[in-house]
Amino acid sequence: MSDDSATPDRAGRRDALAEAAAELVLREGLGTMGLRGLARRVGTSDRMLIYYFGSKDALVTGVLARIGEKLSVLLQAYSAGPPVSPGAFLGQVLMLGRDPVVMPFMRVWTDVIARAAAGEAPYDMVAKKVVADWTAWIGTRLIPDPDRPCPPAALLSIVEGVTLLEMACPGSTTEAGPWLAEALLRADGRAG
Incomplete structure (x- = not known):
């Protein structure tokens, strides 16, 4: 260039x-x-x-x-279809986060959130929008349950935690993601 x-x-x-x-x-x-x-x-x-x-x-x-725009295009395919339970959503997203195409996006957003948590500008302002956008998207993907609503931020917290741990120690979350998703699926089953 x-x-x-x-x-x-x-x-x-x-x-x-x-x-x-x-x-x-x-x-x-x-x-x-x-x-x-x-x-x-x-x-x-x-x-x-x-x-x-x-x-x-x-x-x-x-x-x-620009990175957010690129990720939005990728997520279009995952936004189609019926809403799912929190456990099913978590399993899908954690598996998606291991996709070599999606993984770089997850790492960037996790780094943005970590820098925001340290008070680093402009990441602090960007993170507010990222978290709002992610929780809004998660909310659209969940089956509404008026008796036991799942806050989208709870699922985002799990995804960010798993991503951060994987960034710090590659391979450490191989079993954690499926276990967490299964635990939520079991909880989903008890809720019904």
Whole structure:
């Protein structure tokens, strides 16, 4: 990717940079978001990144928005079909999180949430939207149970915990995910 500040399509160049940075972050993680290193890797300068995005926070937010768009497209296939019980949902999502195509997205969002928990800007603001979007999506995937509603945040907490543990110690959650899903399925059966 060459740097051409005279390009009349500034928005198009910004989109191309966001796309290249999003692919890099999905491959290598949020640690690649340092301005100089990121600029070099996407074929521009740190000055030009600031020119196109306005600030480093806007760059991070733009790249994460692009990653969110990509994940939304992937999740379209998992959003079709009838709602399921919390246990069935958890089993499906934990299995989905091990899919090599989805795994990088899970790692990025878990890292965003961890950075937000440490108070790191702009991740703190991004995480609020991510959590709201995830819990809303989870809510659409669950069978409504007025007698025993399952808070979507409870399922998101399990998924994030399993993902974080797997990131820290690969292979450690191989049995944990299926066991947790089975425990919820048993609880679902008792609820009915």
